[in-house]
Each structure stands twice: as C-alpha cells, then as structure tokens.
C-alpha cells in the first residue's frame with residue numbers, strides 16, 4: 058500500500074523493480090500529488106533491515122527505520138534547497154513558486170553527495186540519496202551530478218523527484234529510470250481531502266489544478282483570506298482604482314498575486330471560448346458575468362503577458378509597480 062491510494066499502481070511497479078533496482082530513479086509529475094511521500098516510502102523500504110509482507114513493507118522498528126525517523130540514517134542523504142529546509146510550508150507548496158534565491162541545490166551540496174556515494178555502506182546495504190526537487194539544481198550542480206550518474210559506485214540508489222522534468226538536462230533524463238506520476242482522478246482526490254478534514258474539497262482541488270496535496274495546503278485559512286481579498290478587488294476594477302489597489306496589496310508576495318491573476322484570466326478566457334471554468338469554482342457566477350464583457354483579443358494578450366511576468370517575478374525590482382502595470386492592463390480588458 059502506498060501513502061496515497063491513487064499512487065498504488067506506481068508503488069506496485071516499484072515493488073517489481075526492487076528485485077533489480079536501477080541505480081537512478083526519476084519520479085516526475087505535477088507538484089502536489091505525492092511523489093515525495095512515495096520516494097520516502099521507497100527509501101524506508103530499501104533501507105529497512107527486516108521488511109514485512111514478503112519484503113513489501115518496512116518494519117518501522119529496526120535501527121534503520123528508527124534512524125530514518127530521526128533524520129540521522131548514516132546511509133541516507135537528502136538534497137534539497139536551503140529555503141525548503143527553513144520553510145514551514147509543506148515542500149510541495151514552497152516550490153510551486155519555482156527556484157529563487159536560497160531555493161537552488163548548489164554544486165557544494167552535490168559534491169557532498171558525490172563523496173557520500175563513494176563511501177561504503179555503514180549497514181552493509183544500499184546507500185540512498187534523494188534529490189528534491191531535481192530541477193532546483195543549477196547548471197553546475199547538474200553537471201556535477203552527471204559524473205555520479207555516468208559512473209555510479211556499486212550499491213548506490215539515487216532518487217530524483219521532479220515537478221518539471223522538462224527543465225532537467227537531457228543527459229540526466231537519459232541516465233535515470235523514469236517513473237511518471239499521473240494526476241489522481243477527482244473522486245479519489247476529493248475523498249482523501251475530506252478524510253483530512255478539508256471542507257469544500259472540490260473548491261480547493263480546482264484551485265490546485267487537481268493536485269490533492271497542494272489542495273490541502275491551499276485550504277489554509279490565511280491563504281484563502283488573502284486570495285479572496287485580492288480576487289474581490291478584481292470584480293469591479295476600473296483604471297482609476299489600480300494605483301489604490303496595488304498599494305493596498307503591496308505587502309503581499311507578488312508571485313502569489315501573479316499566480317491568482319493567471320488562474321483568474323485563464324478562467325475568463327476558457328469561459329469565453331468554451332464555456333468552461335477550471336480553477337475558481339467559488340467565483341463561478343461572477344466570472345461567468347464578466348467573461349461576456351471582456352475583450353477577447355486583449356484577454357489572450359494579457360494571458361501571455363502574465364506568463365512572461367511569472368518568469369521574472371522572483372526578482373521584482375519594484376513589485377508594486379509591476380502589480381500596478383498588470384492591474385491597469387487587466388482593467389483595460391473590460392473597457
């Protein structure tokens with residue numbers, strides 16, 4: 058059994074692979090669907106010294122299982138960006154924003170891994186390294202990892218977890234056995250969210266684009282309050298309001314606001330073109346009303362503009378000015 062039922066089929070595949078484990082695995086798929094949890098489950102299983110159920114389940118009580126829980130296993134190492142170590146956010150949500158300062162995996166970290174991989178195992182089994190998210194490696198770090206991937210020492214298992222595997226070097230991709238994770242079906246995702254005590258599971262799941270772990274983080278009351286405060290401002294905005302609204306939200310992280318605008322505009326465009334709404338179920342009525350009034354070609358231009366803004370949003374020189382420009386353009390959609 059996997060940590061999340063929708064990943065059971067992948068888990069079965071991994072159990073079959075176990076008999077002849079490749080030295081490098083790449084778990085890839087959307088953020089927020091449980092790749093990291095399954096990678097950690099696999100780490101525990103391959104390091105467990107007394108696995109149960111025909112070797113399909115870690116025992117939970119041997120020294121190895123104990124050390125893993127304490128984050129002190131001598132044969133295990135996890136590489137992730139410094140920002141994730143410090144973050145109180147669940148990792149999946151933190152890296153939704155993409156790598157920025159302190160959010161890279163550095164070449165120094167990968168060199169540590171190289172040394173770790175060369176040493177022999179303390180417990181006579183495998184040595185395991187987990188890299189999460191793999192796309193956070195900068196170019197130097199990725200090149201340093203290649204050496205280990207090309208000439209792997211015996212008894213090493215590398216598990217790379219990636220939410221955007223298209224950003225990895227082709228030479229890294231080709232050296233890894235790839236395991237693709239699909240989005241769960243909405244019914245499974247919603248029933249899991251309900252079990253976590255999340256109300257309005259369908260609304261949060263839609264905002265998360267169908268990724269349940271991300272949805273459970275987005276259900277956070279403070280996050281929803283900030284989001285609704287911002288979206289409500291979009292309902293009746295005209296060009297004269299943009300300065301005031303940009304000022305009002307100047308303390309909010311710009312990446313969040315650009316993300317909300319993107320989903321908002323995506324829904325407006327898809328309502329206009331196909332009558333379908335994807336992300337903001339809680340604003341359906343308002344969005345349906347507005348979609349008819351929007352200028353379609355400006356809407357599509359604005360969508361592209363937001364995509365470009367998203368790419369540079371991690372290092373905004375003047376966040377309030379960027380926001381003001383975006384809101385001004387947004388207000389122009391309805392003139």
Ligand SMILES: [Zn+2]
Nearest residue numbers: 105116119122
């Ligand atoms: Zn064990």
